[in-house]
Amino acid sequence: MAEPLTLYKLIVLYMLNKVDFPLTNSQISEFILDKGYTTYFKLQQAISELIESGFIKEEAAHNRTFFHLTEDGAETLVFFKNNISPAIQDDINRFLQEKQYDLKNETAVKADYYRNTNMEYSVRCQVMENELPLIDLTITVPTEAEAEAVVSNWNKKNQEIYALIMTKLL
Template sequence: MSSQYLTLYKMIVLYMLKRCDVPLSKAQIYDFILENEYTTFLTLQEVFSELAVSKLIIEKTVANRTFLEITSEGDETLKFFGNRINPSIRQQIDEYLRANSMKLRNEASILADYRKTGDNEYTAHLVARENGQDIVELNFPVPTEEIAQSICNNWQEKNQEIYQFLVSQLML
């Protein structure tokens, strides 16, 4: 792989991170880049690795998802080399971020995972974030993995209703 192309892919990732107002997950970036057939999965793995090693991005794993944030060094690098991104690619990125803004925000703000905590016991861990701060964090011990999965799935789908219900009940 030519270093010229690797540099371009790095700039695309940095541009996406810079233009989005919430942290993006690796999966979200994979989706955009692979869907548009800019490069392969393996090349993109190399890009993420090189960006992290050179401290242009920070990786944070939350609820089994790895979120990426651009660092000040990454921002400076983008200022120097960002002009290598074709304007049509920039436009595609901007349109993707605009069209998917609510979905991207929810995926970064609504987190759910579970883990085995003992014999016949799992704990579902649910979090809602706003502006980088946890506004709700719930832990539910349950007897089966299936129940834990169901709780996590329902949190992803019904978090706003659940949050509104909790607030209304607590304000009585």
């Protein structure tokens, strides 16, 4: 069996390898912490070391961080996958199978804002599928409070808004 920190890294790599979308820190943490494999701080250390070594890459949005498996991470997993016990692999596979729709939906919807050159706020709202945007909408609002409201409402109402736009355009 692998050393504990190495095992946590392999679990993260295995999880990212089993899905065709990025996972958030909270999604990875939910599995590992709920199963009692390690503490939050040890998990964050493992993730940090995976990023530093180039095995995963992070994509930061305003309120979330998404993790993607890199080619180097996938190659490493091929060599060391057998260090993850079949029981842990089964736990991961079951977790991903049971929660796949929720996990994918949570990471497919993105919204972030930034201050633009006009000193207003641009809010970028997206729905992604297979790392390609189904919709990519940028809205400019005058205040940060309004930008935060757009982000919040996009996360809650994106399906309704997407359907309305498609109905109007088609």
